[in-house]
Amino acid sequence: MKFITFLITALLLISCGGEGTKGQTQPNTTKTNKQATPTPKAATKVKPAGLGGKDNLGPYPSQADMDAVNKPELSGPADIKVKINGMTSGVGKLVGFFGQQHYLADSSAISSTGEMRFKNPEGYAMGLYFILYQGNNYIQAMLGEDQQFEISADLSDLDGTMKSKGSIENEAFFLANSLERGLTPETQALAARIDGVAKGTPEYDKIKAQQVDMESKRRGLIQGVFKKYPNTLFTKFKKAGQNPLVRDGVSDQEKVYHYKNEFWNDVDFSDRRLARTPVIFNKLKRYFTELTAQNPDSIKVSIDHLLERVLVHPEYYLFFTNWILNTYEPTETTLMDPQAVYVHVMQNYFTHQRAFWADSVQIWGFQTRANEMALSLVGQIGPDVISTDQFGQKQSIFEKTSEYIIVYMYTPTCEHCQEQTPKLVQWYNQWKDKGADVYSIAIDTDDTEWKNYIKKTGMPFTAVHDPTNRSIYGKYFVDVTPELYVLNKERKIIGKNLKVNQIETIINQDKEKKANK
Helix, strand or coil: CHHHHHHHHHHHHCCECCCCCCCCCCCCCEECCCCCCCCCCCCCCCCCCCCCCCCCCCCCCCHHHHHHCCCCCCCCCEEEEEEEECCCCEEEEEEEEECCEEEEEEEEEECCCCEEEEEECCCCCCEEEEEEECCCEEEEEEECCCCEEEEEEEHHHHHHHCEEECCHHHHHHHHHHHHHHHHHHHHHHHHHHHHCCCCCCHHHHHHHHHHHHHHHHHHHHHHHHHHHCCCCHHHHHHHHHECCCCCCCCCHHHHHHHHHHCCCCCCCCCCHHHHHCCHHHHHHHHHHHCCCCCCHHHHHHHHHHHHCCCCCCHHHHHHHHHHHHHHCCHHHCCCCCHHHHHHHHHHHCCCCCCCCCCCHHHHHHHHHHHHHHHHHCCCCECCCCEEEECCCCEEECCCCCCCEEEEEEECCCCHHHHHHHHHHHHHHHHHCCCCEEEEEEECCCCHHHHHHHHHHHCCCCEEEECCCCCCCCCCCCCCCCCEEEEECCCCEEEECCCCHHHHHHHHHHHHHHHHCC
């Protein structure tokens, strides 16, 4: 419920997001060839095993799909003249967007009268660009099909004097910015007033109604721009950046559901040019970090909603799939069970049929890793392990009778293991008579090192080691050590990727959940 309350507050405060805006901070730029193409970031530590993945999910991409992501839409000859009165000489830079990255598309000397010129016989990839000048300052321009135009402004008042000649894209862009800028003082004044007023009071309701009216006015002005410039890239860009309206007269939960469900409705995924504006990445990031609860089940629902939508749009499908995998890479996130997200994406979307940008060897490696992870996800019955302790006796997880079992995997030379193991010993001594036991598994070590570690740390619980790895391989997935799983009475995995000080919380949550059934 806390998540819904937080999200409703956020929805009511945000009026328009997603587009880029003019500012004073220079973006990071990387000089590349004239056009940039995405390079998927490979997952780490793939352990070869068996083939896996679903190969019957389609659609299978054509060669045209594969080529599309590497060939931006160009306009034809470009000749862009920019004059900023009051600016002195220097170097101007034309910086483009692609996904979440910036790239240097071109540069130009700035004359003593503040003029710069960008020319390209093939034209530039259509999208939104920064035009950088004098250090960290920049203006923005929309490059559509008409890339022979002029932009002028006065350095003393860029916003108020920005003009475009010969470009309907930038006429629309500058007009919309001007209209929204005209509402800014009143919008800011209302925001300042409501901050000091208690919710539920007549004064609060009055100001909130004024804010709603202001947002309605803003939308009306922008709709007028859309009507005046209906077939422009700017209109598609601006529409994509508009937020859904928050519904009135429904519960908070319904507000969140509809807002999130409608979040992508105004994005035209058939238009590849939007990938070269900031709107796609801004919406993607917000969709997962603000509008999606950070637990695997909610994240998987959001993934399906988005990726099924862009299956037939290869540029967006590639970008979204790799961004999700990088964001929820198990070694890079604090999510309770990031492997569940990783497995879901790999088995449903990063397949031999769908991951058209990867070769069969890459897909085999990723699928192998996902299949290993899939055996020990939260909510599943934990696999039994039968291995040998330091006394030569066989020990089984499932033969233990305690209500909760901690499966602890460690490496004696691991720095974090050396920190966590003494804490686990202390925890065990406090909990061994309260229904908990520990089954520890040593990995990446030898017999002597392992036994010396047991003596050094005073491990009082079960400790096993298999130098062949046969008895432990493919049971509990571990990327880095230490790795700690919690099994409940039914031997279901109720927690993983934990530190020792989090075990008690997981056990208490499980007990509370059972008590409330």
